[in-house]
Amino acid sequence: MTSYRFTASFLLALILALVGLAFRNLPIAALSVLPLFYSTTLLLSYLALPRPEIAARRSVDRLRAAEDETIDVRVSLASSRGSIPMLFVHDDLPDGLSCAGGDVHYQGPLSATSTHSILRYTLEGSRGVYELGGIHALLWSRFGLAVTNLTVDAPIHLRVLPASEKLGRIPIHPRRTRAFAGPIRSNLAGSGIDFYGCRAFTPGDDIRRINWRAYARTQELVICDFEQERITDVSLILDARARAHAVVGSDHTFEFAARATASLASSFCQQGNNVGLLIYGDVLNWVFPGVGRSQIDRIHDALSGARLASKLAFEDLRQIPTRLFLPRSQLVLVSCHLDEADIETLALLKSRGYAILFVSIDTIPLESAQLTESRDNELAVRIARLRRSLYLRSLERYGVQIIDWNPTAPLAQAVERARQAYRRLRS
Amino acid sequence: MSSRKQCNLVLGGGLALATVAVAAVLFYRYADGIRAHVVRPAIETYFVVRFYVDLVPQLFWWAIPLAVASVLLLRRVLRSQTSPATVRSRGPLTARPGEGELTHLSRLLRRSHHSRFARVRLSRTLAEVAARLIAAREGLSLTDARQRMIQGYWRDSALMHGFLTPRKHYTARQDDAEFRVALQETLDRLEAYDRDV
Numbered sequence: 001m002t003s004y005r006f007t008a009s010f011l012l013a014l015i016l017a018l019v020g021l022a023f024r025n026l027p028i029a030a031l032s033v034l035p036l037f038y039s040t041t042l043l044l045s046y047l048a049l050p051r052p053e054i055a056a057r058r059s060v061d062r063l064r065a066a067e068d069e070t071i072d073v074r075v076s077l078a079s080s081r082g083s084i085p086m087l088f089v090h091d092d093l094p095d096g097l098s099c100a101g102g103d104v105h106y107q108g109p110l111s112a113t114s115t116h117s118i119l120r121y122t123l124e125g126s127r128g129v130y131e132l133g134g135i136h137a138l139l140w141s142r143f144g145l146a147v148t149n150l151t152v153d154a155p156i157h158l159r160v161l162p163a164s165e166k167l168g169r170i171p172i173h174p175r176r177t178r179a180f181a182g183p184i185r186s187n188l189a190g191s192g193i194d195f196y197g198c199r200a201f202t203p204g205d206d207i208r209r210i211n212w213r214a215y216a217r218t219q220e221l222v223i224c225d226f227e228q229e230r231i232t233d234v235s236l237i238l239d240a241r242a243r244a245h246a247v248v249g250s251d252h253t254f255e256f257a258a259r260a261t262a263s264l265a266s267s268f269c270q271q272g273n274n275v276g277l278l279i280y281g282d283v284l285n286w287v288f289p290g291v292g293r294s295q296i297d298r299i300h301d302a303l304s305g306a307r308l309a310s311k312l313a314f315e316d317l318r319q320i321p322t323r324l325f326l327p328r329s330q331l332v333l334v335s336c337h338l339d340e341a342d343i344e345t346l347a348l349l350k351s352r353g354y355a356i357l358f359v360s361i362d363t364i365p366l367e368s369a370q371l372t373e374s375r376d377n378e379l380a381v382r383i384a385r386l387r388r389s390l391y392l393r394s395l396e397r398y399g400v401q402i403i404d405w406n407p408t409a410p411l412a413q414a415v416e417r418a419r420q421a422y423r424r425l426r427s
Numbered sequence: 428m429s430s431r432k433q434c435n436l437v438l439g440g441g442l443a444l445a446t447v448a449v450a451a452v453l454f455y456r457y458a459d460g461i462r463a464h465v466v467r468p469a470i471e472t473y474f475v476v477r478f479y480v481d482l483v484p485q486l487f488w489w490a491i492p493l494a495v496a497s498v499l500l501l502r503r504v505l506r507s508q509t510s511p512a513t514v515r516s517r518g519p520l521t522a523r524p525g526e527g528e529l530t531h532l533s534r535l536l537r538r539s540h541h542s543r544f545a546r547v548r549l550s551r552t553l554a555e556v557a558a559r560l561i562a563a564r565e566g567l568s569l570t571d572a573r574q575r576m577i578q579g580y581w582r583d584s585a586l587m588h589g590f591l592t593p594r595k596h597y598t599a600r601q602d603d604a605e606f607r608v609a610l611q612e613t614l615d616r617l618e619a620y621d622r623d624v
Contacts, residue, residue, distance in 0.1 A: 014447055021454040043440045246527030340555065367529035380532035382614055386621060387556050394559060
C-alpha cells in the first residue's frame with residue numbers, strides 16, 4: 001500500500017514538474033511541490049519504520065478435538081528489537097473452523113518484554129484436518145504514514161474428529177473368532193454364559209458342569225456345554241463414493257456416515273475386537289486392524305481426513321479389496337446408498353463366508369423435509385420408501401444383518417432395534 | 428514486505444529523485460531545443476497521420492470486422508460438417524452429483540409431466556421394484572422374475588402392465604393425466620403386493 005501511495009504521489013509530482021517546465025508555467029511547476037513533499041515524507045517514514053523481528057507462538061490446549069468440542073488457542077508475540085508503538089494482528093482461520101469465543105484480532109502496542117498472550121480465542125469446527133498457518137501483522141510508522149505487513153509463521157495442525165456416540169453391544173456373529181476371550185459368540189463349545197448343548201461325560205471334564213437332573217433321569221453322566229465368547233476381527237468399510245452421498249439442506253450425508261463409523265469403531269474396539277477401517281471410494285485408504293484405545297485414535301484420525309471421491313474404478317462395491325479382510329471375518333459397511341449392483345456385491349461377499357453388517361443411513365426423512373408438499377413429492381417419497389424397504393429385505397434374505405438408521409434419531413436407538421431383532425431371530 | 432523489495436523501493440526512489448532533478452535542470456536549460464526537436468515534430472506527425480487516416484473511406488474500416496466475422500463463421504461451418512455428430516447427453520435425467528435419491532425421483536416426477544424420457548425412467552424404476560417383489564414372493568432369481576413380468580405377471584391390470592413396460596412410453600399417446608392414473612394405480616398395487624410379501 002505504501003509503495004502505491006509513493007508511486008502515485010511521485011508520478012503526480014513528476015508530471016506537474018514536467019508540464020510546468022515544458023510550458024514555462026511557474027504555478028503548475030509549483031504545484032508539484034506538494035506531492036513531491038508528500039512522497040518524500042512517505043519515503044522517509046518508510047525508511048524510518050522499525051524493522052522488528054517478531055516471533056510468534058501459538059499454543060492450543062489440544063491438537064485433536066471432536067466436532068462437539070472446542071479448542072482453546074493462545075497466541076503470544078515477542079519483539080526482539082524493542083517495543084512497537086502500534087501493531088495490528090490478525091489470525092486467519094481456514095474454512096471449516098470458526099471462532100466460538102474470544103477475538104482473532106488485536107490492535108495496540110507490543111512491548112519488548114511482553115510474554116503474555118495477545119490473542120485468546122476458542123475454535124470450533126466441522127470434521128477435517130486443518131493447518132493454522134502464519135499470523136498476519138501490520139505495523140505503522142510514528143505518524144501512521146507508512147505501513148508494513150508481516151506474516152509470522154507459527155504453524156500448527158489440528159484435527160477435528162467426527163462426533164462419536166456411545167453405543168450398546170452390537171449384535172454380530174462372524175464365523176471366525178480369535179483365541180482371546182471377548183463378547184462375540186464363537187459357535188464353539190466351552191466355558192461361557194449361553195447354553196450350547198449337552199454331551200456324554202469324558203474323564204477330565206469339570207464335575208461342576210455335570211447335569212445332575214439328566215443323570216437322575218438316565219443314570220448316565222451328561223456334561224452341559226456353554227458357548228465360548230471370543231473377540232473377532234471387524235473390518236469397517238466407509239462408503240466414500242461421491243455418488244453414494246447427497247447434500248441435504250446444510251447437511252451432507254457423508255458426515256452422518258463418518259460419525260456412524262466413528263461410533264461403531266469405538267464400540268467394537270471397546271469390546272476388545274481387532275478393528276480395521278477401509279475408506280472406499282478414493283485411493284486405498286486402509287487402517288490396519290488393531291486393538292485398544294490407540295486403534296480408536298488411529299481410526300478417528302483417518303475418519304477426520306476422509307473425503308468423498310468420484311473415481312470411476314470404485315463406482316460400485318465390486319472393487320472392494322477383499323484381500324485386506326481376514327477370511328470369514330466380520331465386515332461392517334456404512335453407506336447411504338443401495339442399488340441392485342450393491343446388493344449383488346454384498347450377497348457375493350456373504351457367500352464367500354464373510355459376516356456382513358450393513359449400516360444403512362436413511363436419507364428419506366432428511367430429504368423429504370426439504371421438499372415442498374405436492375402430489376409429485378408425495379409420490380416420490382412413496383416410491384423411494386418402497387424401493388428402500390424392498391432392497392433392505394432382499395439383503396436380509398441373503399443373510400446380511402441390517403441396522404437401519406434414521407439420522408434424525410441417535411444411532412444407539414437403531415442399534416438397540418437391531419439387537420432386539422437379532423434376539424427374536426435367535427429365539 | 429521482504430527486505431529485497433524494501434531495498435528496491437529505496438534505490439528506485441533515490442534514482443527517480445535524481446532523474447527528476449536532472450530532467451528538470453535539462454528542461455529548464457534546453458527548453459527551446461526540446462520544444463523545437465521533440466514537441467513540435469511529435470505534434471506535426473500526429474496531424475499528418477490523422478490527415479491520411481481521414482482519407483481512407485469509411486467502407487474500408489467497416490469491411491475489416493465483417494471479413495473477420497465471415498471467415499470465422501465459415502471455418503465453424505466447415506468444421507461442424509467434418510466432425511462426428513455429438514450425442515445429446517441425458518444428464519438431467521440421471522442423478523446429479525450431490526443429489527439424493529428422493530430429490531432425483533421428485534425431479535423425475537416433475538419432468539414426467541412433459542418429458543417422455545422421464546416417464547421411461549420412472550417406468551424402469553418401478554419395473555425393477557416389481558421384478559424384485561416377484562422374485563421375493565415366488566422365490567425366483569431376478570432374471571426369471573423379469574422374464575415373468577415381461578410374459579405378463581400383471582396381466583390382470585392392463586394399466587399396470589402397460590406402465591411397467593418402459594419402452595412403450597417412448598411411443599405411447601398418453602397425456603399427463605392418464606400417465607398419473609397409471610402411475611398411481613401401479614404404485615398402489617405394488618405397495619399392496621409388498622405388504623403381502
